[in-house]
Amino acid sequence: MADAKKPLVTGRLHKRLAHYGLDSFGQYFQLLSSGQYPDEVQMAVDLLTTNETYFFREIKHFEFLRKLALQERDRSAMFRVWSAASSSGEEAYSIAMVLADCMQSTQWEVMGTDISTRVLEGARRALYTLERARHVPDNYRKKFCRKGTGQYEGYLLIDRSLRTHVSFRQVNLNNTLPELGQFDVVFLRNVMIYFNNETKRQVVARVIANIKPKGYFMIGHSESLNDISQAVQMVAPSVYRKGA
Incomplete structure (x- = not known):
C-alpha cells in the first residue's frame, strides 16, 4: 500500500x-x-475496503460500453464483462443495464468480484436506497428497477431479469486468481490508487491475463497504466485495449 x-x-x-x-x-x-x-x-x-461507489460512476465508460455492445449485438459468442472491484454491486448492475438494453438476453453476463464478503452480501441482495440510485437514468430505472413499498419504502430492487445475468464471488486481486474465464471487457476502477507501483504491476498483469485478445480494460479517470503495463494500449481516456 x-x-x-x-x-x-x-x-x-x-x-x-x-x-x-x-x-x-x-x-x-x-x-x-x-x-x-x-x-x-x-x-x-x-x-x-473503500466502498464509495454509485450507479453509472464515470459515465463516459458506460457510453463507451454501450457503443461496444451495439457493435457486438449480432455475435453468437457470450459477451462477458468483469467488474473486478465491484464493491456493493452498483458498477456491476450499471454494466448489466447497458448490456440488457443493447443485446439479447442470451448474449451476455457480468461477474462482480471483491475482497470483502460484507459488500458482496449487499451486492447479491441488490437492494439500494433511492439516494444511491439517483444516477440511474430514468428509462433504466423504469425498466430494470422495482420501487419498494411498505418496509422497503425509499428503496429500489434490481429486477430479477437483470440479476440472473450477474454473479458475485470473493476474489483477492493480490493473490493468484482462481479460474474466472476470459472477458471481453474488464472494469478495475479507482482501486489502483491505493497500491504502490509494484503491486499495481502484479495486479494489472493478473487481470489482463483474463482479458480476451482485443478486449478492453477500463480504469478510473484519475488512474494511469503508464510504466505499469505494455500489454494494453490506450484507445480513449482511461480505456485500454489488449493486443491480438
Whole structure:
C-alpha cells in the first residue's frame, strides 16, 4: 500500500488494537498472520475496503460500453464483462443495464468480484436506497428497477431479469486468481490508487491475463497504466485495449 494511505489504515483499524489490548500495529499484524483469527482477518479486510461507489460512476465508460455492445449485438459468442472491484454491486448492475438494453438476453453476463464478503452480501441482495440510485437514468430505472413499498419504502430492487445475468464471488486481486474465464471487457476502477507501483504491476498483469485478445480494460479517470503495463494500449481516456 502506498505510504499516503497509511493514515487511512491506522484510522480504520485503531479500534481493533484496543479490542485486543494491543500496543502496536505490528502486534496486530502478527495476530492476523497467526492463522488463529480468520474472522478477524475478514473484519480487517471489511474495515479497510473503500466502498464509495454509485450507479453509472464515470459515465463516459458506460457510453463507451454501450457503443461496444451495439457493435457486438449480432455475435453468437457470450459477451462477458468483469467488474473486478465491484464493491456493493452498483458498477456491476450499471454494466448489466447497458448490456440488457443493447443485446439479447442470451448474449451476455457480468461477474462482480471483491475482497470483502460484507459488500458482496449487499451486492447479491441488490437492494439500494433511492439516494444511491439517483444516477440511474430514468428509462433504466423504469425498466430494470422495482420501487419498494411498505418496509422497503425509499428503496429500489434490481429486477430479477437483470440479476440472473450477474454473479458475485470473493476474489483477492493480490493473490493468484482462481479460474474466472476470459472477458471481453474488464472494469478495475479507482482501486489502483491505493497500491504502490509494484503491486499495481502484479495486479494489472493478473487481470489482463483474463482479458480476451482485443478486449478492453477500463480504469478510473484519475488512474494511469503508464510504466505499469505494455500489454494494453490506450484507445480513449482511461480505456485500454489488449493486443491480438
